[in-house]
Every structure is written in C-alpha cells, then in structure tokens.
Amino acid sequence: MTDLxxxxxxxxxxxxxxxxxxxxxxxxxxxxxxxxxRNFQFSSDDQRIWLERMAARGWxxxxxxxxxxxxxxxxxxxxxxxxxxxxIQARPPLSSFGVWMIGPAILKFGSEPLKRQHLPPIVRGExxxxxxxxxxxxxxxxxxxxxxxxxxxxxxxxxxxxxxxSYADQADWMFCLVRTDPDARKQLxxxxxxxxxxxxxxxxxxxxxxxxxxxxxxxxxxxxxxxxDQVVGEINQGWTIAKYLLTHEREMIGGMGRTGAGQxxxxxxxxxxxxxxxxxxxxxxxxxxxxxxxLDAKAFELTAERVRDEAKTGQGVGHASAxxxxxxxxxxxxxxxxxxxxxxxxxxxxxxxxxxxxxxxxMWLRSKANSIEGGTSEIQLNVIAxxxxxxx
Amino acid sequence: MPALVLNEEQQMLKDAAQxxxxxxxxxxxxxALRDNRDETGFSAELWRNMAEMGFAxxxxxxxFGGSGFGHVGMGQLSEEAGRNLSASPLFSSSxxxxxxxxxxxxxxQKQATLPAIASGKLVVALAIDEKPRHHPWSINTTAQNLxxxxxxxxxxxxxxxxxxxxxxxxxxxxxxxxxxxxxxxxFLIDPATQGVKVERTIMADSRNAATVRLDHVRVGEEAxxxxxxxxxxxLESVLDMGNAQLAAELLGLSLxxxxxxxxxxxxxxxxxxxIGSFQxxxxxxxxxxxxxxxxxxxxxxxxxxxxEEAVDASALVSLAKAKACEVAELVTNEMxxxxxxxxxxxxxxxxxxxxxARVVQQLLGDYRYHADRFARLHGF
Numbered sequence: 086m087t088d089l090x091x092x093x094x095x096x097x098x099x100x101x102x103x104x105x106x107x108x109x110x111x112x113x114x115x116x117x118x119x120x121x122x123r124n125f126q127f128s129s130d131d132q133r134i135w136l137e138r139m140a141a142r143g144w145x146x147x148x149x150x151x152x153x154x155x156x157x158x159x160x161x162x163x164x165x166x167x168x169x170x171x172x173i174q175a176r177p178p179l180s181s182f183g184v185w186m187i188g189p190a191i192l193k194f195g196s197e198p199l200k201r202q203h204l205p206p207i208v209r210g211e212x213x214x215x216x217x218x219x220x221x222x223x224x225x226x227x228x229x230x231x232x233x234x235x236x237x238x239x240x241x242x243x244x245x246x247x248x249x250x251s252y253a254d255q256a257d258w259m260f261c262l263v264r265t266d267p268d269a270r271k272q273l274x275x276x277x278x279x280x281x282x283x284x285x286x287x288x289x290x291x292x293x294x295x296x297x298x299x300x301x302x303x304x305x306x307x308x309x310x311x312x313x314d315q316v317v318g319e320i321n322q323g324w325t326i327a328k329y330l331l332t333h334e335r336e337m338i339g340g341m342g343r344t345g346a347g348q349x350x351x352x353x354x355x356x357x358x359x360x361x362x363x364x365x366x367x368x369x370x371x372x373x374x375x376x377x378x379x380l381d382a383k384a385f386e387l388t389a390e391r392v393r394d395e396a397k398t399g400q401g402v403g404h405a406s407a408x409x410x411x412x413x414x415x416x417x418x419x420x421x422x423x424x425x426x427x428x429x430x431x432x433x434x435x436x437x438x439x440x441x442x443x444x445x446x447x448m449w450l451r452s453k454a455n456s457i458e459g460g461t462s463e464i465q466l467n468v469i470a471x472x473x474x475x476x477x
Numbered sequence: 478m479p480a481l482v483l484n485e486e487q488q489m490l491k492d493a494a495q496x497x498x499x500x501x502x503x504x505x506x507x508x509a510l511r512d513n514r515d516e517t518g519f520s521a522e523l524w525r526n527m528a529e530m531g532f533a534x535x536x537x538x539x540x541f542g543g544s545g546f547g548h549v550g551m552g553q554l555s556e557e558a559g560r561n562l563s564a565s566p567l568f569s570s571s572x573x574x575x576x577x578x579x580x581x582x583x584x585x586q587k588q589a590t591l592p593a594i595a596s597g598k599l600v601v602a603l604a605i606d607e608k609p610r611h612h613p614w615s616i617n618t619t620a621q622n623l624x625x626x627x628x629x630x631x632x633x634x635x636x637x638x639x640x641x642x643x644x645x646x647x648x649x650x651x652x653x654x655x656x657x658x659x660x661x662x663x664f665l666i667d668p669a670t671q672g673v674k675v676e677r678t679i680m681a682d683s684r685n686a687a688t689v690r691l692d693h694v695r696v697g698e699e700a701x702x703x704x705x706x707x708x709x710x711x712l713e714s715v716l717d718m719g720n721a722q723l724a725a726e727l728l729g730l731s732l733x734x735x736x737x738x739x740x741x742x743x744x745x746x747x748x749x750x751x752i753g754s755f756q757x758x759x760x761x762x763x764x765x766x767x768x769x770x771x772x773x774x775x776x777x778x779x780x781x782x783x784x785e786e787a788v789d790a791s792a793l794v795s796l797a798k799a800k801a802c803e804v805a806e807l808v809t810n811e812m813x814x815x816x817x818x819x820x821x822x823x824x825x826x827x828x829x830x831x832x833x834a835r836v837v838q839q840l841l842g843d844y845r846y847h848a849d850r851f852a853r854l855h856g857f
Binding site: 352355356361379380381385387391394398405467 | 758775778849
C-alpha cells in the first residue's frame, strides 16, 4: 500500500466517524453554508461540531502549513480529502473569503507577525473577512480607485467609499485596496491594508439586489485609523497582490460552473423535471440544449483538471484564470436559464414554503452577477486578447 | 487515471510529427495533388516516408511489426497531420482497419495483414456506412451463408481510401431479418474479387472516398473477420478509436486555422490601424481561444481513456468528437469572415481548411450524432 492509499483509508475512517449525519447532504442554499465569524449563528449543532472538528485538524485550510493552523496536506493528499468528502456528500465545513482569498495572499506576501496574527483565526472560522475592492467610480477600471490613505507616521487615516463588498455587514475584518501615493501612476500608488470592521469610522449599508437578497454592501470609510503593520507586502505594491487575488477570485467564481459534490447534475435535474421517453429526455428541444450544456460542462471540468496537471509539471500558457472565469461563469448562467426552462412556471414561484421561498429563481438571478463580479466577461476577453493573443 | 499531460515519449513523438508533417506534407502538397488531379489523392512517397518513420504502425503491437505507441501517441500524429491537411492513408488503414483487424482478426488474419499495414505496403479500407449521415447500424448489405462461404450483396458509401485499398473490410448483415446492431458480421475482401466495383468519389476536401458496390460477391469462410453475427461490440470500439483520432485531427486543423487568423489580425491594417486592435474582433478571437482550450482537454482525455480502457471511454470519445465538430465549424467560419475577401479566394488556404473540416466532421458522425450518443450514454 502506498502512503497515499494509507492516507485515504485513514481519512475515510475519520470522516465516517466525525462527519455528523446532518452535514452529509447537498448544500441547498445560503442557509446551509457556514461562514463563521464573531456574529455567525449556526443553523444546527451538527454545523458547529463539523466546523470545530475539521478546524482542529486544519482541514478547513487543508493545504496551508501546520504552523499557521493549516492541514499541511500535499496536493495529492488534498485531492484525496476532496474525493473522500464528496464520496459521503460531506458539506464544506467553512465558506470563507479568509481561506479562499486573503489567507493565501498573506501566506505569499505577508510578514511573519501578520501570518501569526491572522491565519489561525481564519482556519478556526473565528474571523470572517470581506473584500474592499470596487468603488462607485472604479469597477472594471479597478486601478482607478480613489479611497485615500494618508500617512500619519505609525498609522494611516483612510477616507473613501467601497461598493459591492460581499457580506460587509456580517464581516469582522476587511482587506482593502487604498491609494497611498496619489502622485504615482495609478497602478503604482496602491496598497493592501487590513482593518477591523468595528474600527471607528467604518459603516456599511446593504444593497438590495434583483434577487431580493442583499449579499453586497456599500462601505463608508470616514477617518478610519489603520496601523502600518497591517499593510500586506510593501507600501505602494498593493496592485501586484490585488492582481494575485483577482486571479484566485476568477478561478473561484469560474468554478461555480462546476457541479459541486452531492449536487444534482443538470441532466439529472432535467430527467426529474421532464421525464424520459424511450430512454431519451421527453422534450427534444430541451434535450438538445441540456446535451450541449452537459458537453461543455464536462469539457470545462476536464480543462480545469488539465490546467492543474500542467501547472504541476510547469507547463501551460498561464493566464488560464481569465479563460476559466469567462467560460465558467457563462456556463453557470446557461445552467440557471436551463433549470428555469425545465421547471417552467414552477421555477418562477417567488414566495412560499413549497418553493423554498423562491430559491430557484433567486439563484438564477444571483448567477447574473457571476459574469460581472471579479472582472466582467468582457474584461476577461480583453485580457485573453491582449496578454495571450497579442492583439492590441 | 494518468495526468492530462503528455509523457516524455509522447512529447518526443509529437515533436517529431510536428517537424515531419511541416516539412514533408504541408498544405501546399494537398493543393498540388488537387491541381494535378492526382489519381490516388495522396503522395506515395510521403506514405513511404511515414511508414519509415514508424507512423503507420503506431497502433499496431510490436509483435506484429508496429510500435504499440497507443492512442495518445497516434493522436499526436493525427493532430499534426490535421494542422497541415496532410493527405495519406493513415486514418483508413493504420487506424480504422488496423484496430478492426487487431480486435476481430484470427492469429492468421492478423499475421497476414498487420505487419504489412505497419510497413505501409498494404492499404486496407473499412466500409460501413450506407447512408449520407453516419448510422453504423443501418446496414442493408447482406452476406448469405452458402456452400462453405458467403455471397455478399449491397452498397457502401464514403469508404475512405476505398479506391486505393488492397483489401476492404465490409460490414454486412449475416442474420437476415435482424434489426439495428444485431446480426452483423465483418468480411475481409480483396477488391479484385468478381462482383466488387469500387468507384472513387472526389470529395470537397480534395481527398477521396469511394462507393463500393457488391454484386453477388462470393467469398470463402476464411474471409469472415471475428464472430459470425457479433460484429457490434468490435465496431463500437473501432468507431470510438476512429472518432478519437478524427477529433485529434480536427483539433490540429482548428489550432492552425486559428493561429493563422490571429496572425492576420496582428498584421492587416484598415483605418490606419491593425484590425486586431478592434474589440469586436478581439472578443471573438478570445472566445475561440477558450473553446480551443476546452477542445485540447477533451481530445487528450478521450485518447487517454482509450489507452486505459476506461469504462466511460465511449462517452468521452463522443464528447471529444462533438466538441471538435463544434469548434472546427466555429473556427473555420471565423477564419473566412475575419480574413474578409481574401478568405473567399481559392488562392488562399482558408478554403482548404473549411472543406477538410466539414468532411472530417461528417465522417463517423457529426456534432449532432455524438451529442445524442453522449446524452444516451448518460441516461437522458
């Protein structure tokens, strides 16, 4: 038996013994996700226990070094863990911008004290992070951001406004792009700073979206004091980190096109909604569209696999994140439109318990943001054309 | 499952194939064959050189004179041949026929054919389709069992390289009255046999296929290839292996068409600037780039699945062929549109790319055929 096989057996046994029954079911919506943080209300004891047990092993951030609370797993072990979790339909124990975004950035660019301060609480799900990037005047042209950080010796005073801050009203800390040198060329005067959302001068206001939900906020920063030791990387070098984080974000959002563990595939959803006639989906036009989607979805999944394999051997074109973001989000929007069509008028019920308060149409509307957030589809196509195809 | 990257041996084969086809069988060669109305539709010298390189025996085990490099290996050759629109009997003989003989042939039949196929001396063509749209089980050709042999009657179309083949493999219904994929058998036939009439059809891609008429063709029992009435499973595998290679060919063709188009966008000036600076064209080019990245993945996955004899190989092959058809159609259409008027001229190569693409798309099933098959294999 190889070490990896042994690891698989141990992992399987541990998951069997420790994953609570209530956590072995597909995530149906927001309410089933555990975001952690100071203000988080667990939806069940199972959810709380599952987070605690996984965090104790560092498996909420499986590939982070053990010294910062992570699992210390190799890529191959991490893959085994994912496979074994998906085998029993185990839910992710923690959904976290800390794990997905700022954690990796701190690991890569942060000072040793920053790592020790911020990484372990992220792993334990104690601190929930939000991202301060976009501004009213800086959307696709993110580097044009105007939030100012004035140097006051040992600290900065930050003034400005952020928008589309995911869950800012529930977050504990923000990682935020600010302008530290107003005279430099726009990409060169930006820094990435961290601050507690309870700092005086920070206020948030939820934005109600077409889905009826408010996952995003406006965040106002009025004379917010930020200590200088809370700058990630060098002062005025924030754009490099921002691009690194955008790459992460693009791959993450692009990944939404993939069918998650335990989630029903679109063909399964279609068969349930429409039924079969002689082994074929009973509606020929829908069948053709579902098939086209399923072909593209499988091709996309295999491309993610190939990109990972190429990265391991040092091959590949780079810039894959723009393609993954563009294709994955368009794919997810197509899936949501097809789900709507497959369920007909049932999919448009907005209120009431039978429709889980309109879960399906709200998810469909939420997906429209996928090709906007983290850089629009058009920006991704610009990046591909300019950086890969040398068209300019 | 192995990683979705080429191993060192496969990469070396790809590099060798890249050089070989670029130097020995560029697009200009196909153009010359067409303009000279070549009788065979390919260069005999090229085929000899390909055999010397070992290409003709890539799928044939060493025991029968091949190199046993497998489907991923052969896929690299198909891709590079696709880039250059190189015409040769590689697909008909070294792929379709070689794997049919490998899977169905007796020891004697294999010994008599495979080493000769590997050395390029024997060209064998596979005759299945009878209708304009691929439907392998719509077989009206019959082979009646008579006096220790068979009498074959029927008609086959779109038989790639049929007119230059030294042997034909013919699918015929032996259980008369059977339906669909049941009751079909394969026969290895010398086209010189009385009653066999092979007629070349010059296709849009300037390559060739043939119609084969079989009129009371008498063959002995030794002509039977594989089990009587049981050709179905063999043909399923053969068609999978063939389609994976066609998908690889379409990948190479599409990559070349795309790269030529991008170069044109970088150079062609209108309104005082290069047209590649226009966002209307940039976004379409970037979309094609993304589709091609997906195509690379599905083609490699299908080839790996065949080498690994994976249980879902058939679905992965249909995925690869369906996607290849879709992307090749997109890219060759955009090649002409983005080149404007020059793309419509015969002097320019875009026409050769789009014509070859459509022929390969139709061969053994187009997007619709394979999307339907993919859906059926996934239970919808």
